[in-house]
Amino acid sequence: MFATSRTTKLILHIANLTVIAFILLPLVAVLIGSIQSEKALQADTRRLLPLEFTLDNFTVILTKGEQKGRIFEQVTYLPDNIKNFYTAFLNSTIVAGSVTILTLLFGSLSAYTIARQRFRWTLFLLQANIVARFVPVIVLMIPLYVVMRSIGQLNSLSGVIIAETAFLLPYAILILAPYFDTIPAELEEAARIDGCSRFSAFVHVVLPLATPALAACGVIMFIISWHELLIPLILNARPDVMTLPVVIASLVGDVHVFFNLMMAICLLALAPTVILVALLQKYIVEGLSAGAVKG
Amino acid sequence: MSAGAFAFFMNVPTLIFLGLVLAYPVIYAAYLSVHQVGLAQLRRGVFAFNGWTNYGRVLEDPLFWVAIKNTSIFTVITVGSEVVLAVLIALLLNQAGVWTSRITRFLILLPYAIPPIANGLIWSFLYSFQFGFLNRILFTLGLIDEPINWAGNPDTALYAVTVPYIWRTLPFAIILVHAALQGIPRDLYEAAAVDGARAWHRFWHITLPLLRPIIAIILVLRTAFAFAVFEEILAITQGGPGDATWVAAWYSYKITFSPPNNFGMGSASAFILTLMIGIVALVYMRLVYRRVTL
Numbered sequence: 300m301f302a303t304s305r306t307t308k309l310i311l312h313i314a315n316l317t318v319i320a321f322i323l324l325p326l327v328a329v330l331i332g333s334i335q336s337e338k339a340l341q342a343d344t345r346r347l348l349p350l351e352f353t354l355d356n357f358t359v360i361l362t363k364g365e366q367k368g369r370i371f372e373q374v375t376y377l378p379d380n381i382k383n384f385y386t387a388f389l390n391s392t393i394v395a396g397s398v399t400i401l402t403l404l405f406g407s408l409s410a411y412t413i414a415r416q417r418f419r420w421t422l423f424l425l426q427a428n429i430v431a432r433f434v435p436v437i438v439l440m441i442p443l444y445v446v447m448r449s450i451g452q453l454n455s456l457s458g459v460i461i462a463e464t465a466f467l468l469p470y471a472i473l474i475l476a477p478y479f480d481t482i483p484a485e486l487e488e489a490a491r492i493d494g495c496s497r498f499s500a501f502v503h504v505v506l507p508l509a510t511p512a513l514a515a516c517g518v519i520m521f522i523i524s525w526h527e528l529l530i531p532l533i534l535n536a537r538p539d540v541m542t543l544p545v546v547i548a549s550l551v552g553d554v555h556v557f558f559n560l561m562m563a564i565c566l567l568a569l570a571p572t573v574i575l576v577a578l579l580q581k582y583i584v585e586g587l588s589a590g591a592v593k594g
Numbered sequence: 595m596s597a598g599a600f601a602f603f604m605n606v607p608t609l610i611f612l613g614l615v616l617a618y619p620v621i622y623a624a625y626l627s628v629h630q631v632g633l634a635q636l637r638r639g640v641f642a643f644n645g646w647t648n649y650g651r652v653l654e655d656p657l658f659w660v661a662i663k664n665t666s667i668f669t670v671i672t673v674g675s676e677v678v679l680a681v682l683i684a685l686l687l688n689q690a691g692v693w694t695s696r697i698t699r700f701l702i703l704l705p706y707a708i709p710p711i712a713n714g715l716i717w718s719f720l721y722s723f724q725f726g727f728l729n730r731i732l733f734t735l736g737l738i739d740e741p742i743n744w745a746g747n748p749d750t751a752l753y754a755v756t757v758p759y760i761w762r763t764l765p766f767a768i769i770l771v772h773a774a775l776q777g778i779p780r781d782l783y784e785a786a787a788v789d790g791a792r793a794w795h796r797f798w799h800i801t802l803p804l805l806r807p808i809i810a811i812i813l814v815l816r817t818a819f820a821f822a823v824f825e826e827i828l829a830i831t832q833g834g835p836g837d838a839t840w841v842a843a844w845y846s847y848k849i850t851f852s853p854p855n856n857f858g859m860g861s862a863s864a865f866i867l868t869l870m871i872g873i874v875a876l877v878y879m880r881l882v883y884r885r886v887t888l
Binding site for chain 1: 598
């Protein structure tokens with residue numbers, strides 16, 4: 300649509316390369332950082348590419364600190380949380396998986412009624428969800444802590460799952476509602492005439508048609524939940540119920556953790572959602588625009 | 595079952611969740627913010643009413659105002675650059691005839707996949723004074739002779755933490771603008787081309803006005819979220835050096851969870867933050883409801 304002279308094209312290529320370089324910069328850094336030893340990082344502080352290539356950082360994390368490998372031979376101190384990698388990874392998977400299922404389940408029930416049943420209170424519910432999407436976790440951390448303590452859900456995965464589900468539910472509803480709105484109501488009416496109840500018309504007619512929206516919403520919910528730091532940080536202090544972001548955050552203030560080890564654990568933590576984004580890009584793009592524009 | 599009863603039963607789970615974990619805690623936070631709440635009181639479960647004392651102490655705390663100032667600067671820089679960059683990059687992605695645009699389009703969502711706390715740590719490695727990757731790049735290119743202390747210098751730290759945040763949240767804005775661009779009818783441009791309008795004029799008189807609604811939505815959404823920035827601050831600077839990167843969320847977090855654990859003041863400061871975000875949220879709701887569709 301723009302004039303495509305050779306100079307214009309060259310400028311556009313350069314612009315693209317700049318954007319690509321900016322996107323890749325942190326990812327190259329985390330890759331290179333994770334395959335170096337502490338010694339190599341300290342030896343030459345001006346060198347771009349590593350002096351050596353080692354997988355010891357990953358080995359030490361993945362063997363819970365048992366196989367120290369060459370670069371950690373003389374290291375006496377390893378943070379305990381590094382050794383909890385598997386537990387944290389499993390916890391993150393359980394939390395993100397459960398939150399995804401629960402938000403899809405309850406979110407689709409609400410989004411469908413908001414899209415179909417035009418009562419004054421369903422409109423109010425929609426508005427409440429739009430406002431709720433803005434409530435920052437930081438505001439609720441204290442009362443959330445007190446509430447979860449009083450119902451005995453501190454230091455448990457279920458407490459984190461309940462809290463995150465509630466926080467993400469409004470967003471799930473905002474993503475799903477516009478999609479349900481596009482499904483023609485005649486289809487359910489036909490099913491109702493055939494003797495279906497309202498609920499079974501929803502389950503057997505509407506939900507199958509909404510699969511793309513459920514996929515879009517589900518992958519976004521999984522990613523946000525996988526990334527969530529504050530809720531598990533506030534609710535869970537015991538190592539056996541920590542999620543990956545909490546383990547990573549605990550390294551920030553640790554006595555001595557070097558960048559090579561931190562980059563390795565960051566790489567392991569970001570891999571699952573990077574794979575999801577690479578595979579399901581189309582759905583994420585659709586979900587993000589639906590959730591922001593069509594409230 | 596009547597339509598009304600059906601609609602109600604479909605929403606029971608949502609209402610329970612929102613009530614238990616959102617509505618009740620918001621009210622409870624308001625309650626805590628006008629009471630004296632420390633660790634000892636929390637253990638006993640008895641809080642003495644102290645009126646506006648917590649709010650008074652927050653508003654008298656110079657550090658709180660530093661945090662508000664830093665948050666505002668942070669928000670203006672991140673949101674401003676995101677809107678400009680999102681429009682430019684979305685236009686770039688839209689260039690069908692440029693093959694490098696396809697690569698950019700493939701990579702553009704990648705930052706969305708990175709956990710915020712990991713993003714913070716990666717950038718603290720990039721910024722590191724002694725071992726940092728950024729200084730290594732600049733040394734290799736021969737651009738600097740001495741290492742630069744990006745995040746450790748009080749003059750540059752706040753600007754340094756805006757870049758990782760922009761990096762992580764930009765894809766969202768680009769996606770929205772790009773989607774809006776797809777909705778602009780081709781024949782508008784063709785008509786303009788027939789009239790002899792230059793590329794710049796077409797952008798200024800056709801594209802930009804039609805993008806205005808989506809730009810407004812991005813402005814409001816990103817402002818609300820930038821106000822509550824937390825992870826990158828925790829990972830890169832922990833509010834430092836000195837108070838150079840204390841932001842509002844970091845203030846509430848530190849007041850509450852580091853000794854002497856003043857839960858009352860923490861709640862009060864968090865409530866002030868909510869109020870500021872609430873105003874932004876109301877603006878957003880008006881925007882969405884006006885539905886200036888493309």
